[in-house]
Amino acid sequence: MRYPYLKSCLIGILFLLSNYSVGQVRPSPADTHEFTLANGLRLIVREDHRAPTVAHMVWYRAGSMDETNGRTGVAHVLEHMMFKGTDEVKTGEFSRLVAAVGGRENAFTSLDYTAYFQQVEQSKLATVMQLEADRMSNLRFDDAEFKKEMQVIMEERRLRTEDNASAIMNETLMATAFMSSPYRHPVIGWMNDLENMQAVDARNWYENWYAPNNAIVVISGDVDPAKVRVLAEQYYGPSKTKTLPVRKPQVEPVQIGIKNVIVQAPADAPQITMAWKVPHLEPSAPDQIEPYALEVLGGVLDGYDNARLSRALVKQQRLVDGIDVSYNLISRGPQLFQIGATVAKGKTIAQTQAGIRQVLQEVMTQGVTEAELKRIKVRILANQIYKRDSIFGQAMEIGSAEIAGFSWRDLDLILERIQNVTSAQVQAVAKRYLIDAGLTIAVLEPQLRKKQISGTAAPVKTHLGEMVKSQ
Amino acid sequence: MKLITKLLAFIVVNIIFFVSVALAIPPIQTLTLNNGARAYLIQTNVLPIIDIEVTIDAGARYDPPNKTGLAELTASLLSLGVQSGQKMISEAAIADEIADLGASLSVMASGERATMRIRSLSRADLRQRIVELGATILAHPRFEAKIVEREKQRLIASLLEAETKPEYILERRFKKAVFRSYPLGSSATAQSIAQIQVSDLKQFHQLFYRGDRITVNLVGDIDRQEATQIAQALLLQLAATGPAINPLPKLTESPIEPASTRETQITFDTQQTHIAMGMTAIPRNDPDYFPLLVGNYVLGGGGFVSRLMNEVREKRGLAYSVSSYFIPGKNIGIFQAGLQTRNDQASLALGVMRETIARFINEGPSATDLVAAKANLSNGYPLRIDSNRKLLDNLSSITWNNLPLDTLDTWTKKIEAVTVEQVSQAFQKHLAMNRMQTVVVGASVASPK
Numbered sequence: 001m002r003y004p005y006l007k008s009c010l011i012g013i014l015f016l017l018s019n020y021s022v023g024q025v026r027p028s029p030a031d032t033h034e035f036t037l038a039n040g041l042r043l044i045v046r047e048d049h050r051a052p053t054v055a056h057m058v059w060y061r062a063g064s065m066d067e068t069n070g071r072t073g074v075a076h077v078l079e080h081m082m083f084k085g086t087d088e089v090k091t092g093e094f095s096r097l098v099a100a101v102g103g104r105e106n107a108f109t110s111l112d113y114t115a116y117f118q119q120v121e122q123s124k125l126a127t128v129m130q131l132e133a134d135r136m137s138n139l140r141f142d143d144a145e146f147k148k149e150m151q152v153i154m155e156e157r158r159l160r161t162e163d164n165a166s167a168i169m170n171e172t173l174m175a176t177a178f179m180s181s182p183y184r185h186p187v188i189g190w191m192n193d194l195e196n197m198q199a200v201d202a203r204n205w206y207e208n209w210y211a212p213n214n215a216i217v218v219i220s221g222d223v224d225p226a227k228v229r230v231l232a233e234q235y236y237g238p239s240k241t242k243t244l245p246v247r248k249p250q251v252e253p254v255q256i257g258i259k260n261v262i263v264q265a266p267a268d269a270p271q272i273t274m275a276w277k278v279p280h281l282e283p284s285a286p287d288q289i290e291p292y293a294l295e296v297l298g299g300v301l302d303g304y305d306n307a308r309l310s311r312a313l314v315k316q317q318r319l320v321d322g323i324d325v326s327y328n329l330i331s332r333g334p335q336l337f338q339i340g341a342t343v344a345k346g347k348t349i350a351q352t353q354a355g356i357r358q359v360l361q362e363v364m365t366q367g368v369t370e371a372e373l374k375r376i377k378v379r380i381l382a383n384q385i386y387k388r389d390s391i392f393g394q395a396m397e398i399g400s401a402e403i404a405g406f407s408w409r410d411l412d413l414i415l416e417r418i419q420n421v422t423s424a425q426v427q428a429v430a431k432r433y434l435i436d437a438g439l440t441i442a443v444l445e446p447q448l449r450k451k452q453i454s455g456t457a458a459p460v461k462t463h464l465g466e467m468v469k470s471q
Numbered sequence: 472m473k474l475i476t477k478l479l480a481f482i483v484v485n486i487i488f489f490v491s492v493a494l495a496i497p498p499i500q501t502l503t504l505n506n507g508a509r510a511y512l513i514q515t516n517v518l519p520i521i522d523i524e525v526t527i528d529a530g531a532r533y534d535p536p537n538k539t540g541l542a543e544l545t546a547s548l549l550s551l552g553v554q555s556g557q558k559m560i561s562e563a564a565i566a567d568e569i570a571d572l573g574a575s576l577s578v579m580a581s582g583e584r585a586t587m588r589i590r591s592l593s594r595a596d597l598r599q600r601i602v603e604l605g606a607t608i609l610a611h612p613r614f615e616a617k618i619v620e621r622e623k624q625r626l627i628a629s630l631l632e633a634e635t636k637p638e639y640i641l642e643r644r645f646k647k648a649v650f651r652s653y654p655l656g657s658s659a660t661a662q663s664i665a666q667i668q669v670s671d672l673k674q675f676h677q678l679f680y681r682g683d684r685i686t687v688n689l690v691g692d693i694d695r696q697e698a699t700q701i702a703q704a705l706l707l708q709l710a711a712t713g714p715a716i717n718p719l720p721k722l723t724e725s726p727i728e729p730a731s732t733r734e735t736q737i738t739f740d741t742q743q744t745h746i747a748m749g750m751t752a753i754p755r756n757d758p759d760y761f762p763l764l765v766g767n768y769v770l771g772g773g774g775f776v777s778r779l780m781n782e783v784r785e786k787r788g789l790a791y792s793v794s795s796y797f798i799p800g801k802n803i804g805i806f807q808a809g810l811q812t813r814n815d816q817a818s819l820a821l822g823v824m825r826e827t828i829a830r831f832i833n834e835g836p837s838a839t840d841l842v843a844a845k846a847n848l849s850n851g852y853p854l855r856i857d858s859n860r861k862l863l864d865n866l867s868s869i870t871w872n873n874l875p876l877d878t879l880d881t882w883t884k885k886i887e888a889v890t891v892e893q894v895s896q897a898f899q900k901h902l903a904m905n906r907m908q909t910v911v912v913g914a915s916v917a918s919p920k
Contacts, residue, residue, distance in 0.1 A: 050517040051857035083775070092785060095775035100843060102850025104774075121853045151788030155743070159791055159811050163637060163741045266740075268631040306566030315562075318621065321628045345628060375570045382573030386590060388518055389858045449635050449740055 032398075032408055033225040035232070039241045040213025043232050044408055046220035046394050054125050054221030055395040057117040058132050059403045061216075062209035064189070065111050065182040065333050066247065071201050073153070073189015076109040078205045080149050082116065083107075084141040086134050091145060094131055101127050109187055112332040113403045119392055122222040126231055133235035136215065139206055146199040154195070157188050165265035165444055169273065173338075173442035176261045177275055181252040183333045211242035216402045220395040252277070252334050259440040266449035269321065272349050273340040274356060277438035278429075280328060280335040281414070283405035291329050292417045293425040294337060294433070298325045299376035300368045300426065301339070301359070308372075309339065312359050319347050319355045329414070330404045336440075337433065349443055363430045367423035377419050384415060496856060499866060499876045502699045506711040507682040510702035511870050513690045513862050521598055521691035522863045523589040525609065525705060526871055529679035530583040532654045532719055538666050540626065540659030545612075545675045546580035548622055549587070552613040555708070562618065565604065574601045578608070582655045583800050584871065585679075593692040602704050609680060610708035614672045627661045637745045641809075641912045644735055645747040648908035649805050653722045682711040686870050690863045722803040725750035725906040734909045744817035744913025748824065749807035750906045755799040755872040759897040761885045763797050766894035768844040769836045770828065771795025771808055776843070782827045783810055789820040795828065801872050806902055817915040829904045835895030849883045 031047040064075050085091040098105045101124040107116040118128040161167040171186045178184035189197075217236065219228055255277055281291040301309045302325035313319045323341040343352050387393050398408045406414075502510040531542045551562040560568075569576050574591040587609060591601045633639035643658045650656030657663075687702040753759055764772075771779035771794045783793040795808035808828060812820040836844070856862055856879065869878050 051853060053853045053857040092776075092781075096843070099773060099776045099847045100850075102847050102852070102854070104851065104854060119854055121850055124850065148786075148788040152784055152791055155789070155812060156791035158742045158813065163743055165635070266635050268635050269628055304566055304570040306563045306570070311563065314625075315621065318624075321625045342628070342632075345624065371567075375567070378573045379570055382592060385518065385592065386520060389520065389860055391857060446635075 033229075034408070035229050037212065037233060037237055039237065039239055040211075041232070041236050041239065042216045042402070043229065043236075044216065044218050044398055044402065045223060045225040045228050046218070046398060046408075047223060047225060048220055048388070048391055048394065049222045051391070052122045052222050053119060053391055054122045054219060054223055055117060055119050055392045056125060056128050056132065057115055057218045057395050057399055058136070059113050059115045059216045059218065059399045060209060061112075061214050061403055062114055062205070063110050063112040063332070064185060064187040066209065067182060067185065067189075070193060071189075071197070071205075072185040072193045073187075074197065074201050074205045075114050076188055077150070077153060077194075077197055078202050078210075079107045079109045079114050079116075080153055081141050081146065081202050081206075082135055082139060084139075084145050084149065086138040087140055088138065089131065089134060091141070094135065097131060098128060103128055111183055111187055113400075115399060115403075117392070117395070125219070125223065125228070126235075129231055129235050133239060136210055136212065136236065137239045139210070141199075143199045146202065150194065150197060153188070154191065157191060157194065160188065161186070162191070165263070165267040165446070166271065168265050169263045169271060169442055169444045172261055172263050173273055173275060173440060176259050176442065177255075177277070177336060177440035178252055178334070181250055181334050183252075208242075208245050211244065212236060212239040213241045214244055216399060218395045218399045218402070220398070221391045255438045255440075258436045260443070261440070262443050262445055264445045264447050267444055267446040269345070270343040270349050270446055271340065271444040272343065272352055272356075273338055273442045274353065275336040275338040275440045275442070276434050278327070278335055278337040278433045280331050281406075283410075286406075286410060286413065287417075289417070289421070289425055290429050290432075292414075292421050293429040294327055295329050295418055296373065296376055296421045297363065297368075297426050297430060298327045298337070299379065300363070300372045301325050303376050303379060308359050308363075309341075309356070313341065313352070313355045317355055318344055319352050320344055323356075330401055330406060332404050353441070360430060360434050363427060364434070367427040370423070373421070373423060373426075380415065380418055496879045497862070499869065499879075500695055500698075501876070502687075502695065502702055504682075504687075504699070504702055504706065506703075506706055506709070508685040508687060508702070508706050508711075509870065510687040510699070511689070511866055511876075512693070512695060512698040513866055514692075514694060514698075515690060515859055515862065516692050518859065519593045519692050520859065521589075521591055521593045521689065521693055521701075522859050523587075523591075523602075523605070523701065523705070524688045524863055524867050525587040525589075525605070526686045526688065526867060527585040527587075527680055528684040529585040529675070530580050532582055533675075533679060533716070534654060534657070535671075536657070537663060538671060539657040539663040541667055541671055541675050542580040542585060542679075543659065544619075544622065544626060544664065544667055545672050546578045546585040547626075548614055548619060548672060549578045549612045549676075550576060550608050551618050551622070552615050553607050553611045554613040555607060555611040558607075559613070560604075560607065565608070568604055569601070572597050572601050576601065576605060576608070586867075598693075598701070599704075602701050606705045606708055609705065612672075612676060614669050614676075616669055619669050619672065623664050623667065626659070627664050630659060630661055630664065637739050637741045637743070637912045638811075640737060640739060641745045641747050641910055644737060644912070645749065645807070645908070645910045648733075648735060648910055649725060649749055649751060649807075650722065653720060653803070655803075678713060678716065681709055681713045682706055683713075685709070688863060688866045688870055690859045690866060719802070722751060725908060727903070727905045730905075733905075733907060735911070736915070737910070737912045738914060739912050740914050741912075742814065742914075743811045744814050744820075744911060744915050745809070745811045746817065746821050746824070746909070746911050747807060747809040748821075748828075748907050748909040749805055750902065750908060752797050752804045752806040752901050753799055754802050754804045755868070756874060757799070757804070759893075759901065760799060762889050762893040762897035763901065765841065765844050765848065765886060765889045766831075766836060766898055767795060767797055768848060769840045769894075770831045773844065773847065776847075778827050778831060779808065779810075779824060782823050783820060787819075787823065789816055789823065793824065799872075814914045817911065817913060821909070821911065825904070828902075828907075832898045832902050832904065835891055835898065838891055841889070841891050841894065845886055845889065848886045852883050852886075 033045045035043040103118045103120040105118040175184045279290050309323045320341040321344050326338045497513050500512045534541045553560050576589045578587045591598045647656050689698045771777045779793045783789045790810040790812045793810035798805050
């Protein structure tokens with residue numbers, strides 16, 4: 001069979017769909033291959049020959065949670081600087097070379113990691129791998145380039161956060177919920193830290209964390225794993241192992257009482273987010289049932305159009321215009337189980353909060369129905385098949401599991417364990433964790449945006465020739 | 472030196488041989504239906520799934536003048552309850568059924584058209600259930616007064632929220648500036664949504680949702696016969712045709728105007744100023760589509776390597792994102808460029824953007840630019856068709872815009888045939904700085920902070 005993993009997955013879901021039986025064991029997927037180079041670099045190859053394309057990703061286990069005070073945002077700053085040249089590739093050349101082979105590329109930074117990727121026609125893999133391996137060890141940028149890029153990054157923060165009430169609210173929520181964990185800092189960094197960021201901060205970050213033994217290369221698509229391994233040895237092989245800085249645990253102290261925070265920012269409708277401290281899956285204890293039960297709870301509350309929160313609060317009670325749940329089963333740092341809602345006209349934050357609590361109370365006292373459990377499980381398993389439609393998506397899934405300390409092999413086991421969750425277990429996690437002692441509530445109080453600002457508005461020049469020749 | 476030399480050599484080889492990438496593109500099959508609708512299939516058997524798009528010529532361009540938002544609201548209400556004779560299915564039961572099948576089903580309307588998209592496992596019993604549900608939703612929406620009122624409230628709330636956001640204010644004002652009296656120049660408002668009654672929704676649905684205004688596009692693990700059955704079943708309960716519909720007005724080219732009347736400033740107390748500029752341009756089936764596509768890659772479409780990105784971001788650090796693009800529709804199209812920047816440098820950034828676009832219209836691309844653009848577009852072509860979802864997007868564009876069915880097969884050839892002269896001529900023919908509308912939203916204060 002060409003797609004043994006898929007077939008086994010399919011058998012699983014069809015079995016489930018036809019008689020809702022759960023818990024079948026699937027063999028390890030034979031189309032995924034794993035290698036470790038002598039320098040410590042891990043390479044995971046997912047063979048998928050459906051189309052002649054390939055996704056090439058490098059994940060560094062260095063996200064904003066690894067930053068220190070005063071230098072928040074430096075992981076993301078370095079991500080930008082990685083496009084600014086190496087000893088042999090000039091500023092801007094990286095993107096030009098990837099573009100020339102028809103590639104799509106970008107990078108992203110999160111709380112947990114920084115990742116870089118290219119998508120190309122399969123015969124171009126060596127080109128992008130050579131470029132990516134080069135900047136793993138040979139990055140070089142000058143101070144002027146750094147200063148200019150900091151302006152771009154501050155524009156990015158203005159765009160994403162400063163002018164966006166929901167983003168400010170979320171940033172404030174995280175900074176309130178966490179006292180000690182570095183998850184309290186925004187990935188993009190505080191504006192004042194960005195204003196004071198020095199080129200040396202970014203260079204130190206690179207020196208500390210960019211090493212083959214802190215990286216995972218994930219490749220998915222139309223490739224021969226043995227050949228990919230040879231290429232990886234050739235390009236990533238010479239990269240030198242480093243001694244990584246010690247990561248302090250920075251474990252968040254147990255919260256012992258409700259926290260409330262109000263954000264006043266330009267918006268029309270009030271918003272509320274209720275966020276509880278909850279466990280996430282630990283690589284050392286993949287059998288713990290609670291994270292799986294929380295995942296299912298999230299699905300029962302908000303997993304489909306008629307799920308409990310939307311049915312009760314949007315449709316029946318008309319308290320809110322929109323409501324959603326977020327929870328990450330897999331992460332490096334501490335997790336929140338969040339319920340966020342936009343309050344409907346004429347209704348209040350207090351009514352909304354009471355409405356949310358009532359829906360949760362029903363789960364705590366009565367559990368969930370078998371029909372709901374089955375629906376959530378079917379959805380999760382169907383998505384396992386749909387996601388095979390994206391070569392890039394498969395690399396993403398493998399990379400994010402690996403970077404949190406799991407193996408790609410765990411992905412199937414995780415699904416099986418989700419299937420085994422019972423109503424009593426969902427009820428138990430709701431009762432244990434969705435309590436006020438671990439709750440943070442953020443409220444957005446809408447402010448009018450001043451349409452006319454005071455002072456003289458300068459007319460924007462309309463004629464040509466305004467461009468300043470700054471080069 | 473070694474690395475870069477080797478890479479450059481490699482890339483030159485690639486550019487020369489970019490035609491050598493042999494790509495098996497599954498053919499588009501034309502299906503024959505018996506109720507006036509059109510249907511097409513791309514069969515792919517790699518995954519046990521099917522993707523279906525039902526396209527209805529019922530987009531916002533048919534909104535009545537005082538009821539902008541009617542097409543959107545009609546589409547969004549389709550799956551919120553149906554009634555067919557004695558048979559009634561509540562919105563909750565519809566949502567539960569979709570979830571139970573492990574499928575997804577959504578209906579939405581954009582400016583040009585409404586679309587219902589279904590994704591399902593291809594197993595016969597599962598797909599039959601979701602197709603049956605989709606058919607009922609298309610033909611017999613209930614438009615229950617209570618649910619209509621609720622969805623109006625939600626839409627109004629989201630519009631009021633959007634009005635606090637500079638990007639939305641910009642987009643709305645820009646559409647007005649470029650489309651002017653053409654229907655797409657209007658945007659839904661709290662007032663226009665409040666005007667819409669249940670009877671409007673029922674009328675709009677009855678008039679526009681019918682066989683002769685529908686195309687069904689299918690991609691996935693089904694054969695021709697199965698696809699034909701699915702398409703027939705989806706449209707079975709709909710009328711094949713109906714009364715004539717008034718033709719749409721013509722979109723006239725953005726006129727030559729003095730700079731002062733082509734620019735709109737809206738003062739808004741944000742940290743950044745948002746800027747958009749553009750004008751009317753070409754529909755998708757225009758012969759200049761490929762020269763403009765290749766040319767715009769050089770100007771502002773080519774991600775990190777475009778001229779706009781280079782001038783605005785890479786050289787000057789003025790913005791995080793800056794780009795330009797053509798938005799070619801079925802009968803009309805526009806060109807749009809935009810950026811966001813700190814208020815005190817808005818004037819500078821706009822100047823750079825204008826100068827870059829003006830120079831490109833005047834001078835066109837260099838021979839090197841053109842080679843790079845064609846190399847990217849040709850070499851990257853497989854990335855445009857490497858999933859069922861992308862194949863559906865392509866199929867949908869081809870059938871909606873009445874493009875030849877061999878469009879995917881000839882795409883790279885057409886890219887490669889584009890010359891510097893064609894790009895220059897096409898840009899000069901379709902774009903002109905003295906026709907460009909500019910909208911600026913923000914607090915553009917005189918003194919730097």
